[in-house]
Amino acid sequence: MALLRVIPRKATPSIFMQQVARLHNVERDKIGNRDVVGWGINGMYSYVDHVAFPMPAIRFKETTPEITALRDREKGDWKKLSVEDKKALYRASFCQTYSEMRAPDGRWKSITGWVLFAISASFWIYIWEKLFVYPPMPDTITNLEKRQAQLQRMIDIRVDPIDGLASKWDYENNRWKK
Amino acid sequence: MMRLISQRMQTAVRGSLTVARRNLKPATATGAVRFMSHEVQETDEEFDARYVAYFSRPDIDGWEVRKGMNTLIGMDLVPDPKIIIAALKACRRLNDYALTTRFLEAIKMRAETNKEIYPYVLNEIKPTLDELGISTPEEMGYDKPELALKSVFDVHS
Known part of the structure; x- marks a missing residue:
């Protein structure tokens, strides 16, 4: 019990927690005037498109007068919104749709290229060492x-x-x- | 010191002896308390009711809706249409259209292991979609990548 009593009832924020708070404020500066809308993946003010976490912590786009006007119309009947309006609203909150997240991005081509480059380079290094380094x-x-x-x-x-x-x-x- | 230890030993041994003796007589042993954990398994109906109630709260805010959706999509299940309807209505109360499309897309991703699930879900939530004026991701053209590069296997066709 004596051990427990060492911990004060109401602790002042530790240096670590102060640093965490400062980090959060710095992040808050970085996101411009984007709305912080939720918890996201881990509570940081970050935007990530991830299939397992559909709702990121902040909106993708900053708040502009156009999107504010659209948000006002959003408060009314959604049947009056056109598909273009709906898409604009979606793209204001999110960057990629699910099908875009999972679309092939062609990155395998550059990866394959660099892997083959590294393999051939190692062969050339071996040949060079065989000629000039090893007895x-x-x-x-x-x-x-x-x-x-x-x-x-x-x-x-x-x-x-x-x-x-x-x-x-x-x-x-x-x-x-x- | 030694006396203390021997006393403790006596009490401990006596306890075990008496227990052993009691075990010889089963009639008296039945009253013993069993130390077991008893986990209450939530049924599917209770789970659905819990989430319907969660999304149906009149004062739910955007943070909670998003958190509930993220949690649901993180589970190994496709939410029941009842839950989806409640969530869509929560989005309507919050005036956030983008959430509905995103949630339906996530459900489609969750349901793709069995091709029958997503049409069933759409069929069940159709009245709500019509009532609130929500377009499905297919109607918005989001079932195919809108802004992505063409697949390299289709480039030359």
């Missing part, structure tokens, strides 16, 4: 005689006799098993 291969790899001697040595010491190299060698006739 030549050791002769244990390039010299055929040494490699054959190494294989003979592996056969002699019976490397992997169950199902590997030595299992394939016929020790009685000194040749590979048929």
